[in-house]
Amino acid sequence: MELTTVDLSVFALYVVTLFTIAMLVSREKAGHTKDANDYFLAGNTLPWWAIGASLIAANISAEQIIGMSGSGYQIGLAIASYEWMAAITLIIVGKYFLPIFLKKKIYTMPQFLEYRFDGRVRLTMAIFWLGVYVFVNLTSVLWLGALAVNTMAGVDMFYAMLFLCLFSIAYSLYGGLKAVAFTDIIQVVLLIFGGLFLTFTTLSMLGDGEGVISGLNNLMTRAPEKFDMILAPDHPHYVDLPGLSVLVGGMWVMNLSYWGFNQYIIQRTLAAKSLREGQKGIAFAAFLKLLMPIIVVLPGIAAYLLLPGLERPDRAYPELMLLMPQGIRGLIFAAVIAAIVSSVASMTNSIATIFTMDIYNKLGNKQHDPAHLVKVGRLVSLLSLVIALVTAKPLLGNFDQAFQYIQEFTGFFTPGIVVLFLLGMFWNKTTANGGLAAALGSAVLSFGFKLWWPQLPFMDRVGLVFILCGLLAILVSLVEQNKVQPKAIELADVNFVTSKGYNIAGVAVALILIAEYSAWW
Template sequence: MNLNSLDMAVFCLYGIALVFIAWWVSREKAGHQKNAEDYFLAGKSLPWWAIGASLIAANISAEQIIGMSGSGFAIGMAIASYEWMAAITLIIVGKYFLPIFLAKGIYTMPQFLEDRYDHRVRIIMAVFWLGVYILVNLTSILWLGALAINAITGFDMVYGLVFLAVFSIGYSIYGGMKAVALTDIIQVVLLVFGGFLVSYLALDKIAEGNGAWQGFSILLAEMPEKFDMILDESNPNYVSLPGLSVLLGGMWVMNFSYWGFNQYITQRALAAKSLAEAQKGIAFAAYLKLLMPIIVVVPGIAAAMLAPDLSKPDQAYPEMMKLVPHGLLGITFAALVAAIASSLGSMTNSISTIFTMDIYKQMINPNASDKKTVLIGRSVALLSMIIAVVVAKPLLGNLDQAFQYIQEFTGFFTPGIVVIFLLGFFWKKATASSALAAALGSFILSTLFYFLWPELPFMDRVGLVFILCAALAIAISLLTDGKDQEKAVDLQGIEFKTKTSFNIATVGVIMILIALYVAWW
């Protein structure tokens, strides 16, 4: 696929506009010095539409667009469960988790862990998250983004890595969370437009010019197996999506960890004007998640009909992009880069927030001024990106499936993290020692199951380890103390009642999900 001069002009215009808008929305009034709350939490001023759009822009990157489209090619619509189950997870997070975080007035997830447990839990988890965010998430987004650009344009991998790093830092490092969140509006508009365009053209191609709906009907009729939402054990892809575990098992643990207790995601909601505004943003993001399969999965299923002989499933999305005419191709390419850049900008901002607020301000310079704190945050964002560029190829260059690298590594720790937060929220007897035991037990148990029970599906392993870690944490709490903890969350003082608009949105999400799963069970 070749981008012509018109495509490149469109793409360059997008890049220039994004950097300018990021600078413009981040500017300060004369005489005002940007402080830590401004830089890391956008001055707690984000409106609902910015929160919802930024949540999706941070979430959707190359691994989702290329990887999930590839899974659509190989597996079918069943992979959409990752998106659709995330929608209901967001609603739960908005109603039950977010009120606790906002009531605590925290900047970071480790900060909450100190408020609820003790300083040891905060520092250990801060160091853990920094390692994962830099060496797993940031590195993977960069590498997979460069791979996507290489597949579409032939641009050399090294140049792709450097370009993505410089571009994302260029628009996010100065303004911090405000620049990231408000420019994500542009990113999401591009992402949705580009995704719908690719899906429309692919389906129209199937229908031989008779429209996308006709093409979708043909796809349903000729490839019905691609629309099985719940796979049975005879399906060769059962190990990836093990039947009802998708609805009732380990996926809930993975989703709660990602959407509820992940600094990279939750920081947007922490920056809201108010709890009600944050919940509206969460609901908006939930509806955007319902749309995502149309953008990232349908092109892959269409490719299974139009180009069934692709050597690798991950070639499906780039192959479908070939249907886009020049000019619009530039916009579609910009949408892909937008998804990658927004995820990179969001990740570096979260890394800088955790390091600055949980490590630097706690252990190095507790009395640092706001000016010094913001400077450290910017420096850490830049340094983390440099590290990710340097280690990307050594870590990921020899892997066939880089996305699997993310899932497998984080899956060793996810069950313990969810146990720590859920017990911290809703069980007053949970102790700091039980939290540390859950974190360590998650890694040990996951490792044992990985080597001793390799045929156990990844998702089932996550669910089983979660149950065992919860039992371990409860047992340790009861045996070592057995009484309500002084730092336990006082749920009586937290407002869990939601507004009518949020409740209506919740019913809408549930009804849509029921209809989708009933239709394609």
């Protein structure tokens, strides 16, 4: 047992506080029964600060903290492109995608696809997302989270995963998205404070008693190869992050898919009080994303010097946690668990939303009672956790860098998804068959390139498949009908004008990114 009594007391206080707040925000007014909108979209009551915090809490989980730190240990600062490029992607999502989604008043991404195309597209994508969320996202969060618990507390991996499942159920199953989103405020504060403390402490260790700045300079001097943002073709990890593709290639496709069309991320913005409130929340999240590499990547690079020769890179962050002082170690442990259970709760809620609203609610002609749909959603949440618990070790137990595995696997499908949504929203001649051709063609083309052109970096493959899927969708649509579709989005009816504050935030994010890439080129 690596955690002391003080550490466990700090952690226990966090658990009790989180559970208490979740129960308070989940309470309903006398006489009101929680319906589907309350459970899956928090009754459209989320303010901007809850949206922004919840976006980050859902995103930053074990796959980022543990997995990305492991990639920082192995590759270096270049892996931070996933975080920094996400900031500008969020600004784009808030300006051009969110107005369309809120105009349609949707619950899920598959639901939007039926509004724009037809039921076949909705069902196909609903089944696809359920598979990815359960067998890729949920399993990875549980496995990597259990790795941290195992390292810190010596708990068996299976029981650690079971603990994470039960913890997430305890505070989120009853209250739904509202409980998740409002408790995410605590999660993010804890994550940022604990993460920054660990980063500053590890850098101070490298500073030989002369402070954080000295430690950073020492790290850059002794491991300069870890601070290349744009990797050269002869770099040993070029295949993971192929040069300029992180700026002008496949990285954009990956980020647009994740932040714009990913149910368990975008669901927070769909629950906003208003469009303006949702956009403010997205801008808040964009600035937090700029901070994340300091919390999740820099410690991994520091561990390269502090903990050389680790058997597995993904053990870098958990091992660093053991170097923290008593009490603070418990706080950082709570921060990591906070990030993990928040993502688990977010994923299970989104899995429940998609299954309930896109599959179960569409079966037969019966109009289901709203309270019944909430019960189905809770049952599906439980079932998804059981499946992920059983399959996590077989799927992820043999990977050294789980974060890279997740990116490559999802990269088989994301090009077609992005084409499907972009053309669906912004080209009124896109047909349902054209969209399906892009979505299904993405998997076929990606697997084909993987087999016959294995040396092609996966991010370049994502960019290439995106272009081919776009051409395929356009060709099918033109050959099939070549006319404006009856379900096309009327862009003239959508308000794309953003506030002055949002525009300033967008410019600020862009300038910060330019400065960061200029400094670390």
